[in-house]
Amino acid sequence: MAPxxxxxxxxxxxxxxxxxxxxxxxxxxxxxxVIKLERKPGPPGSRQTGLQGDLHRNKxxxxxxxAHPRGVEIARRLAALSDVVIDNFxxxxxxxxxxxxxxxxxxxxxxxxxxxxGLGHSxxxxxxxxxxxxxxxxxxxxxxxxDSSDAPVGYGYSYADMVGGYTGALATLMALRYxxxxxxxxxxxxxxxxxxxxxxxxxLLEIAVNGRPSAPPYYRSQEMPAAPHGVYRCRARDDDDDRxxxxxxxxxxxxxxxxxxxxxxxxxxxPRFQTLYLRMKNQAELDRHIEEWTRAxxxxxxxxxxxxAGIAAGVVNNGADLCARNPQLGAxxxxxxxxxxxxxxxxxxxxxxxxxxxxxxIRTPSPLIGSANEYVLGELLGYDAAARARLIDDGAVWA
Amino acid sequence: xxxxxxxxxxxxxxxxxxxxxxxxLCARLLADMGADVIKIxxxxxxxxxxxxxxVDNRPxxxxxxxxxFYNLNxxxxxxDLQRPAATAIVKRLASAADLIIExxxxxxLAELGLGWxxxxxxNPALILLSIAPFGQTGPYRDFRADDTVLAxxxxxxxxxxxxxxxxxRPLGLQAYHSASYFGAIAALCALFARDRDGRGQWxxxxxxxxxxxxxxxxxxxxxxxxxxxxxxxxxxxxxYFRVGRCRDGYIMHCTxxxxxxxxxxxxxxxxxxxxxxxxxxxVLYRAAHAEHLFDVLDEWVKDYTCEExxxxxxxxxxxxxxxxxxxxxxxxEQLAARGYFVEVEHPELGRRFRYxxxxxxxxxxxxxxxxxxxLLGEHTGEVFGDELGLAADEMAALAAEGII
Numbered sequence: 001m002a003p004x005x006x007x008x009x010x011x012x013x014x015x016x017x018x019x020x021x022x023x024x025x026x027x028x029x030x031x032x033x034v035i036k037l038e039r040k041p042g043p044p045g046s047r048q049t050g051l052q053g054d055l056h057r058n059k060x061x062x063x064x065x066x067a068h069p070r071g072v073e074i075a076r077r078l079a080a081l082s083d084v085v086i087d088n089f090x091x092x093x094x095x096x097x098x099x100x101x102x103x104x105x106x107x108x109x110x111x112x113x114x115x116x117x118g119l120g121h122s123x124x125x126x127x128x129x130x131x132x133x134x135x136x137x138x139x140x141x142x143x144x145x146x147d148s149s150d151a152p153v154g155y156g157y158s159y160a161d162m163v164g165g166y167t168g169a170l171a172t173l174m175a176l177r178y179x180x181x182x183x184x185x186x187x188x189x190x191x192x193x194x195x196x197x198x199x200x201x202x203x204l205l206e207i208a209v210n211g212r213p214s215a216p217p218y219y220r221s222q223e224m225p226a227a228p229h230g231v232y233r234c235r236a237r238d239d240d241d242d243r244x245x246x247x248x249x250x251x252x253x254x255x256x257x258x259x260x261x262x263x264x265x266x267x268x269x270x271p272r273f274q275t276l277y278l279r280m281k282n283q284a285e286l287d288r289h290i291e292e293w294t295r296a297x298x299x300x301x302x303x304x305x306x307x308x309a310g311i312a313a314g315v316v317n318n319g320a321d322l323c324a325r326n327p328q329l330g331a332x333x334x335x336x337x338x339x340x341x342x343x344x345x346x347x348x349x350x351x352x353x354x355x356x357x358x359x360x361x362i363r364t365p366s367p368l369i370g371s372a373n374e375y376v377l378g379e380l381l382g383y384d385a386a387a388r389a390r391l392i393d394d395g396a397v398w399a
Numbered sequence: 400x401x402x403x404x405x406x407x408x409x410x411x412x413x414x415x416x417x418x419x420x421x422x423x424l425c426a427r428l429l430a431d432m433g434a435d436v437i438k439i440x441x442x443x444x445x446x447x448x449x450x451x452x453x454v455d456n457r458p459x460x461x462x463x464x465x466x467x468f469y470n471l472n473x474x475x476x477x478x479d480l481q482r483p484a485a486t487a488i489v490k491r492l493a494s495a496a497d498l499i500i501e502x503x504x505x506x507x508l509a510e511l512g513l514g515w516x517x518x519x520x521x522n523p524a525l526i527l528l529s530i531a532p533f534g535q536t537g538p539y540r541d542f543r544a545d546d547t548v549l550a551x552x553x554x555x556x557x558x559x560x561x562x563x564x565x566x567x568r569p570l571g572l573q574a575y576h577s578a579s580y581f582g583a584i585a586a587l588c589a590l591f592a593r594d595r596d597g598r599g600q601w602x603x604x605x606x607x608x609x610x611x612x613x614x615x616x617x618x619x620x621x622x623x624x625x626x627x628x629x630x631x632x633x634x635x636x637x638x639y640f641r642v643g644r645c646r647d648g649y650i651m652h653c654t655x656x657x658x659x660x661x662x663x664x665x666x667x668x669x670x671x672x673x674x675x676x677x678x679x680x681x682v683l684y685r686a687a688h689a690e691h692l693f694d695v696l697d698e699w700v701k702d703y704t705c706e707e708x709x710x711x712x713x714x715x716x717x718x719x720x721x722x723x724x725x726x727x728x729x730x731x732e733q734l735a736a737r738g739y740f741v742e743v744e745h746p747e748l749g750r751r752f753r754y755x756x757x758x759x760x761x762x763x764x765x766x767x768x769x770x771x772x773x774l775l776g777e778h779t780g781e782v783f784g785d786e787l788g789l790a791a792d793e794m795a796a797l798a799a800e801g802i803i
Contacts, residue, residue: 131639166613
């Protein structure tokens with residue numbers, strides 16, 4: 001079997017919370033050796049299952065006290081053996097340890113440093129603390145994502161952290177390509193705020209160019225004009241009445257096929273629904289009629305009927321739909337499984353992009369904090385057993 | 400091949416972009432870093448050129464702001480892939496390319512005579528990235544989806560909104576965007592694999608899977624605890640954030656900052672109720688009792704204006720934030736200081752426009768604006784004539800037949 005695409009790349013990983021670990025997890029999935037440098041005791045809760053299991057799988061962990069001078073020495077020696085050093089602190093933290101790009105260049109001239117801070121290393125707010133939900137509030141997501149109540153709702157989670165993570169992984173790979181070509185490392189200053197703002201680009205261009213005020217999209221199509229277009233309530237299933245279907249009807253041919261699936265009810269022949277323009281104009285009435293139909297349907301069955309007729313439709317999947325019953329994700333074996341040290345195993349999120357020759361793999365569970373101390377301190381850095389014991393006694397390393 | 404020297408991280412990388420707007424961000428991410436991206440469109444232009452908004456609200460294939468965002472820094476040629484002569488041209492382009500990105504319906508590329516088996520013969524070092532709504536295999540392979548349907552099927556919708564009410568859809572086409580980021584990451588990984596043995600490969604990217612991976616907590620809660628994540632209104636699933644309402648607008652509460660500072664402030668305003676009790680010092684207790692905590696804090700903020708509240712919060716280093724419209728980004732001091740927005744010249748319109756800029760600042764190989772988004776067929780002559788070496792009479796014949 002061909003080696004993993006990033007085999008031989010070593011990443012010294014200072015990141016924590018979500019965005020940073022998402023970035024280094026992607027690199028680890030594709031074969032980079034990611035060594036997490038962590039504090040002990042770690043955050044409460046299990047590290048090996050659930051979101052934490054997803055975030056840290058395929059990585060190694062060492063427990064080093066960066067408040068101790070010999071802890072910093074270990075980190076610097078490890079940086080000298082690494083290709084990439086990545087963090088998600090604000091600017092001052094890595095500098096205070098002498099682990100910023102300028103300092104690390106002295107120990108590894110072609111080092112790549114990627115810093116994924118919230119607001120970036122420059123500017124008046126460089127040292128402000130931010131989180132996914134605060135960035136989403138600042139960017140417009142929270143205000144403009146609304147339902148009919150017309151109060152801001154926003155995401156129920158930190159999409160910002162996922163975008164930040166993807167952007168961080170991509171930036172790291174691009175910097176590695178540059179080093180491959182030129183032999184030069186560099187510093188990448190990634191503001192998660194800017195990464196998030198970048199994914200609402202089309203809305204920003206409209207504001208900048210046309211000066212049109214932004215508005216909540218609700219369920220109007222944000223791409224090809226479509227009507228009907230939205231999410232409709234379906235029949236309860238197993239006492240669960242929180243069942244919904246999403247559908248999108250664009251062309252006239254699609255509309256005609258759609259109406260046929262509904263068995264051409266009388267309302268569908270009314271003049272006010274006969275063209276896309278009219279359907280968009282009368283969308284509220286249209287939606288009410290369609291929901292009469294969907295309320296009588298099981299979401300999965302309605303989706304099958306509509307897809308068979310060539311209409312874009314999908315169930316609004318909840319966690320169980322997605323993880324346990326989705327026929328497509330099941331057939332493609334999307335969800336991964338990783339063995340745990342106690343002999344059991346846990347399921348984790350899979351790897352969406354499938355490379356035909358060198359696919360990413362799920363190899364090891366999220367590491368216990370400090371579980372790679374011996375490998376890193378002994379094998380990589382050459383401390384013998386006695387020296388390692390001294391580091392622990394001195395409080396530079398946690399056993 | 401590139402007509403412009405590039406100091407970008409991906410200079411020298413040659414990309415054929417056969418994707419429409421649904422996968423358009425992927426090649427754009429590469430083009431921004433110096434890759435030479437040639438977008439191949441059907442003679443009438445890709446669908447994205449017909450999607451608004453348009454400059455000054457005047458619909459035209461070269462005035463779509465939607466198209467502009469996804470195609471900055473690319474060159475564009477037209478080619479009718481339905482015609483056999485076009486297939487031969489794509490093969491010639493493919494022989495000198497590193498990466499092809501396509502998002503046709505699964506199987507369509509093979510019908511056009513450009514399937515992976517063919518392309519691999521033409522250029523064994525080529526990487527083919529196929530982006531499809533549900534991937535190249537499985538029972539949903541031929542199903543249709545737009546961004547909203549994908550977000551639904553990927554679990555991105557169910558968890559946004561108020562309990563019992565309609566799930567709320569993201570701002571922007573975030574299923575497409577998630578897939579494009581994954582596609583770019585995967586393509587670069589394939590380049591590293593190619594460095595070893597000179598061989599390319601085929602990447603099967605499912606937008607459903609990429610979007611499902613971009614939902615932070617749903618799979619983890621299900622696999623970890625067997626919990627189906629519900630909709631919680633504006634309460635973040637971590638239970639440390641909720642939207643609150645000031646006198647003149649909304650703010651995002653956060654109970655992860657310095658609790659002592661926050662509670663002293665609330666107490667000084669006479670609104671602390673039971674929050675001064677010591678159990679609230681424990682961050683996990685605050686999460687467990689988030690509903691009550693935010694109810695108390697909502698009572699407290701309702702007499703403030705957003706500006707008063709946020710100014711004071713910032714002084715105390717409390718990570719509160721204003722819930723504001725995207726317009727505010729253009730006046731944001733931090734983005735301005737970092738030069739986030741960039742001016743792009745559109746000479747044929749005699750105007751310059753402000754574009755959203757770099758998602759990352761590279762020290763040596765910067766994100767750059769190399770060229771404004773291409774007009775329809777703008778580089779057809781340059782690419783097919785100067786670079787591929789088609790003679791003027793060949794080009795004229797292809798044009799006469801409507802192939803280019």
